[in-house]
Amino acid sequence: MSFKRFQSSDCSTSTPVKASVQRYLKSSLVESNPLLAPHIDSLIPKKPPLTAYKVTSFLTLYTLNSLPILFETRDGPVLPTLRFVHQYPSLFTSCRVDSGAIPFILGGANIMCPGLVNPGSELNEDYEIGQSVVVYAEGKEHALAVGHLKMGAKEIKEVNKGMGCEVAHFIGDGLFETKSIE
């Protein structure tokens, strides 16, 4: 699933998010990104509540003041949008790919293990399978993509073959270009 050809017209219904759902989103985020914990309530305040847009039956987009902040697939973790991440770079769990992977990721590809193992890349060994990560690139300051790990970090380093991280959202994709949703 990716936002490559996403447009703001792809969003159908919009509903204000219930308090219970909002709590779930916040706790999900904090679980994946522990550094977010002390600030989560100021980043995502109770009022005004987030607005949920249904994109497909398994993809929901959440906006705060018409800015897309989070999105969620049915079985995946709650992920932040890149513009949101750029504003608060130090708060999200991240990894770094080596520079050779950049053109592929910008084209919408997923990240193969070598991209996370080669010199220049950084990946914390404690990350488990399913961990949501913000992907940075070797030598670049801003986040490049957002996704989740398909293999545990230790396994990635050992096996070094196959898809390591599935990319859900990357710089330049349809969601990135959608700066606001009314």
Place this chain on the structure above:
Amino acid sequence: MSCPAPLSIIYCSKCGVPPEYCPFGPDFQSHCMPALIREHPALAQQLYGSQEATVPKSDSDDPAPTVSKTVSEETTSLEPWTPTERLTAFYNKYDPTKIPSIPTILTKYSGKEDALFTALTVKYGDEPLDPYLKVKYGIVEEDDEEVVSEGVSGLKLAQGLATKKVFAGKARGTSVKSVEKTCTRIVISKSKLQKKKWQTIVIGLETSPTIKLKEASQAFRKRFAGSSSVKDVAGRKEVIIQGDHVEECGRFIVEKFKVKKEEVWIDEDGEFVNVC
């Protein structure tokens, strides 16, 4: 500890990504880099400055400013040409009689300088090179050396030549190639024949993807009841119609061939006006 303040991020005004990712897009040299240099020179210097010659302007304390090895002797602060200087250099090269009319032209085109220079280049030829760009990026005039590297010619395009690099779009990735397409620019002018007779000359029709020259010529013949022919002048195709039909022709082209009004220019006495 309160929440950290949100950072305000600079995104490229052309392709939309953070400028450090612009080089991965197809239009970096032609669109992103010139825009960044204009809008955020400090950031441009930081990202791309390491390869060029730099004159440290901020070193006011330093009595003997260190000049990097590639900079030429005449450096004090070399500034890029203003539109007035560009236009003067242009007319100096091709038609000095027009120089007095430069202020009028500039007032007419203020804000639309890019369009002005593109139309001029279609009419006369390549724009003379700004020495500031020569020094800063090491661009070389095409008559000096025949090999112009890709990056360099891209930068020359930043000055606004006729073969304008069209924005290929925001797609990035390994399989994307940059698109070099001639922008549609049609210029209609007239030239005098003997006695009271005129000829209408239409150039640039080949830049429009929808127009076939022969068909256009026949359409003109029908419409203006005068002979119309296609001539090949210095690699460019011109359509010549007998009679003075400049304005009508402009409107006809917009109507019949679905060309946009902004892409058709009428040469009124040296000044370029869009079709109305």
